[in-house]
Amino acid sequence: MIFKGIFLIFLCCIGLGASELSASENKEIIYIGVLSHRGDEVTQKIWSPTAQYLTETLNSYKFIIKPLDFDEIDSAVNKEKVDFLLVNSGIYVDLEVRFRISRIVTLNNRIDDIPLNVFGGVIFARKERNDINDISSIAGKRFMAVDETSLGGFQMAWRKINKEGLNPYKDFLSTSFAGTHDEVVMAVKYGLADVGTVRTGILETMALKGDINLDEFKIIFPVSDDGFPYLHSTSLYPEWPFSKLSHTSNDLAQKVALALLKMSNIHALESRHQVAGWTIPISYQSVHELFKELKLSPYEQYGRFTLQDAIQRYWKGITMILFFVLMMTIMSTWIARLNNQLKKSKISLEHQHDLILNSVCDGIYGVDINGNCIFMNRSMRLNTGWEIEDFQSGNQHDLLHHTREDGSKHKKEECPVYLTFTDNQQRYIDDDIFWKKDGTSFPVEYSSTPMIDHKGFAIGSVVVFRDISERKRADEEKRRHQTEITHMARLNTMGEMASGIAHELNQPLTAIATNSFACIQLLESGEIKKDKLMDILDTIGLQAQHSGEIIKQLRQFVRKEQPERSIININDSVKDVLIFVDSEARKANVKIICNMDKSIPKVLAQPIQIEQVLLNLLKNSIEALQAVDKENRKLLITTEVAGDNAVIVSVEDNGPGIKKEVKEGLFDPFVTSKNNGLGLGLGLGLSISQGIIEAHHGKLYLHSGEKSGKSGTVFRFALPVVSKVDEMDKTVSAKNLVR
16 A cells, blocks of 8 residues: 555656646747857856746746857848847847847946946057057057957957057958957967957956956056946947847737846846846947948948938838937936026025125135135135135145244144044144234134045045134233232232231341340450350351341242242242241241151242242131130141142141131132131132142142031142143143144
8 A cells, every 4th residue: 555655646746747847848939049259158157047037027938048159140040040139239230230130128237236238348468568558559469359240349449440540450460359258368368469359347357257367457548537437448339239030029029128127136146247137228329330430231331322221221220219319308308407407506505605604703614635725704814815716826734824823834744624634533723823815823713624525534624713812812911910919919918917027027137236236345345255256246147147038038929920830849838938927926826837748749830829829828827716715726737748649738727617608609709708808818819829729730629627527727739740740731732632
């Protein structure tokens, strides 16, 4: 039973196979003749998928590719051995006239996903042939082409050579035909021919496959200005047409044409790497013109026909051409109308663009990647005096931005505008100068923003700038006013301390006077003791030196300080200030305690300004301690290091502290914690001190003892050490460049 079942299954399989074979045999066989310009094997490989696609789409027919050599095409068409024909445009034009074949679609080649329905011819030689540089130099050389009937492989090059006055059959040492494009390329490569010609795309395809290296060849009379992506030396002509023979039914031809036009990119890719599909049949008039010029079939007798003869013979072609021209005219009229509308829209947009640019008060101009100005607004012209025409003969950097404020040359590669379209980064510069047309400069702040195209690449920069002359003058006036206020604050401070300083000076002056009288008495008595006299004179000298130091510090403190800073030891500044407050502290029964770190690093500062801050803080503490019992009045001055970056100075007292409602605005001008509201500098002391410390890259802050449960007040300020100040200055400069 098992064997019977297996036998029945076997019979069923045979039956199914026979039915499929029968269905296949019932299909009508349709032959597609294809020009085998690269060999039969390559032709089958390229076009069999197309035949398979047509077979699957039109299931009543079976399509078979029939490769045809150049010399086989005439016979195959004449004897009706094929139903459809795919040949080059030249062969088609000849057969169209002689055998009435007609194109139904035109081939589209793919170049980087761009469909192209034109091609050309390329004339080439080996690169090392220095004796072959142009078409005129190929005379007397060995010339090889594909076939006499090959449009891209000979006839296009023939027309090009003919225009140069050369005849390939007379002016060359030899003219031979290899039969395929690949054979021509290899013949030139191995020196079997001096010059060769093939259709476009062959060299690139063989290079892509690794058969050749494009660097081995050079193109004779290359054409590169028509946008065609392949190397070529000739004009461009329409691609291969897919044609039906006269005996092929119109119904079948229509079905095949529709199927090919609907062929997807997937089927096209399966067919051939360079095939993008098919398009409606296009005009082959340019091929006709070529054949007429070269007197090729069917135009061997071209020129002897009358117009009537031409119409009678080519009425179908003329009708199609007229129809094509009519369609092109309609399309051209439509496109012209669209272009008209686009031009009007463009003019309107440009007008709006100009209105927007010219309504802005800031100067605006744009530059391309070569640094040339491409537009500017009205404010730019008014501020600089430059016109757009001035920049056409010179780079914007050379005219507008060539020299820095200090007179040094501003290198183009360091220009922020140039750097913007180099690295696609926006920049803001808050202080620079631009040069006017009259040779003067003015300060500006500006931003430079890259212009980006649709691919994301920078194509230039847009610069928006503002004249900051008024702002800089205002800043300078503000700095001058601040200096005056600071100076007046010091004078007020010294006014309040005058009595204490007078007392401080009175002591050494009294000692000097007393010792001077003692010296006079010793001299008058005649009892001169040298050692005693030396001691008295030494005392006088020390007291005089002490008085001089007090006067020197006083004069230095009250004068307007110079802006230069120097490297100082903060401990020395503390000691100098103590000279001023020592007398006042003793008078107020305040005990001053110093706890200074002797190994403290140096800072970069303006000494007088730092002393002013210290003096303000010490005086505030001494005045605050008036509310404490005389026995408990203490003031502690501490200097210490905060890591490796800063020095901290603390002024701490055990007074009543600062009221909570005063703390928030303590550093505001004209705010004071003193009961009478008329403290140091009318409440300007802490505000000025804070400004001084911040100008030194430091920070002044209140550190009250409330959190720790203690009364009193602690003011601290931090100053960066010398190395840290250098780093901060460099950082500020770098930020200005980045902005």
